Amino acid sequence: MTSSTTSHLLPSGQDLDSAIAEGAHAYELDRKHVFHSWSAQAQIKPMTIIAADGQYVWDGDGNKLLDFSGQLVFTNIGHQHPKVVAAIADQAAKLCTIAPQHVNAARSEAARLIAERTPGDLNRVFFTNGGADAIEHAIRMARLHTGRYKVLSRYRSYHGGTDTAINLTGDPRRYPNDYASSGVVHFNGPFLYRSSFYSENEQQETERALEYLERLIKHEGPSSFAAIVLESVPGTAGIMVPPPGYMAGVREICNKYGIVFIADEVMAGFGRTGEWFAIQNFDVVPDLITFAKGVTSGYVPLGGVAINDAIYSTFADRAYPGGLTYSGHPLACAAAVATINVMEDEGMVANAKRIGEDVLGPGLRELAAKHPSVGETRGLGVFQAIELVANPQTREPLAPYGGSSPAMNAVIAACKSGGLLPFANFNRIHAVPACNITDAEVAEGLGILDAALTVADGHVV
Known part of the structure; x- marks a missing residue:
């Protein structure tokens, strides 16, 4: 995982250690009492989120992650506006x-x-x-x-x-x-x-x-x-x-x-x-x-x-x-x-359009040109997808339709360890940050994706 936040206080002002302790208790109760969506209940280990602010969330260990998932693609203005x-x-x-x-x-x-x-x-x-x-x-x-x-x-x-x-x-x-x-x-x-x-x-x-x-x-x-x-x-x-x-x-x-x-x-x-x-x-x-x-x-x-x-x-x-x-x-x-x-x-709709056309879209295309595991990137605004393949010629997906794979799991883990929370589905990583994300934050996310895609490249035949 990426290093914990440099401050001992979260953006809310809460002490980090106390928030981590609360998160651990929440996880314990979750596994005892919460029934999760779309999941085999005994096989999951859900991430705990103890705080969120702007474009970032903090996990149960206090690690700060850039949110490129929009959660389920809904935090269009970021967290805690x-x-x-x-x-x-x-x-x-x-x-x-x-x-x-x-x-x-x-x-x-x-x-x-x-x-x-x-x-x-x-x-x-x-x-x-x-x-x-x-x-x-x-x-x-x-x-x-x-x-x-x-x-x-x-x-x-x-x-x-x-x-x-x-x-x-x-x-x-x-x-x-x-x-x-x-x-x-x-x-x-x-x-x-x-x-x-x-x-x-x-x-x-x-x-x-x-x-x-x-x-x-x-x-x-x-x-x-x-x-x-x-x-x-x-x-x-x-x-x-x-x-x-x-x-x-x-x-x-x-x-x-x-x-x-x-x-x-x-x-x-x-x-x-x-x-x-x-x-x-x-x-x-x-x-x-x-x-x-x-x-x-x-x-x-x-x-x-x-x-x-x-x-x-x-x-x-x-x-x-x-x-x-x-x-x-x-x-x-x-x-x-x-x-x-x-x-x-705050001009967020126009910002999403500009980010997609001038920053995120071109940045993803640069990654596609660099990494053989990327079959295609596509999208509009802050609604973009990276299609990962095991074979660029046959376009064999890195994970089967309707499922995942050890290769995709490794790529997702690399994103998280680098400090990025991605949205992943089957053989794709979706880059879906908030509409008010900055150029610098997009660049941060693209850098982490670049490193994670090197992991995907290792599974290309």
Whole structure:
């Protein structure tokens, strides 16, 4: 591990030794009582975090790590931003909670700020507790609006852990939960590096992927589809930026067959790609947008669905059959208001765009040219992926699809020992720091990645 913090005090002012002792006790209780997500419970050794500040976290041994993970890609403004922390405290002193049938000022202002940033006429917001239930409600809205049931979703996607959301998901986490009864039809989306369409360039990939999608819709019955759900830029599945023209082509197909276009912005939204919403990179307006994560930088859980005029009109004089006890919770909405305002005031969205174009993206491409283990780097803004391979010619991944490998484990360990907390999935390392990261902090992270990739190079054949 990297050396402990030079000060004996953490940024919060807490004594480091006492924080380490508290962390050890927390770990003991965790292993006795906490059931972890997506894990074989007896086989995990979770990292303890005792503090966080800005772009850094401190582990249970007091080691300071540069956070290139965004946790689960949600700390878009970094950790412990003082203005957002203060806004949560102020709201708690004023109005901690109130039932969703009542107006509260924080919810109204959060909805206004979000609607100002959505494209087109997506001017109404239904608040949820997180991204998965945002997807659940977006699908319900689309089905009721169209009177149809089936939904399209691509392979290599993730949409959440609840029933409909996990069945929409196109990665191996779906398999144990999929009984082929959810009305979901999966399809292959564009991904030139591992093309399903034998494409040689982006234009071919766009044309062939769209031709395949429309043929699939025709074969399945166009009048049976309520919606298509797409991550504007797929996140956990690999940060595969859609090639030029693809999203516009999907919009045209949806228009042609009366299919609701749902853009899943849970991970890619709120500045991460250098736009408020990733779909804005492609000049396309969906019918519904789902969001969560970055809307509050994860400080308080919040999600939602942004709704266009046509779908809103369906429920103008017809009750929408859905709701949540904590919809528009005042503490969560106050966090959203403060997060959006500090992102605006401090130019974080523009910074994410500049960092991606001028610092992080070029830096990753330099690493790719240097290390034979890097098959490809790709992304937008502070939403970037490093595809690791065991063989650059065959593109054999360094870990199998749906799993890990000793080689990947060694690379992740090298990142952590060098002082970097990465986001890793299968054979990839994702570079997904906060939108307000500095050039110097990116350079620090790239230096640690450089050393870790030397470990990966040792597994190349």
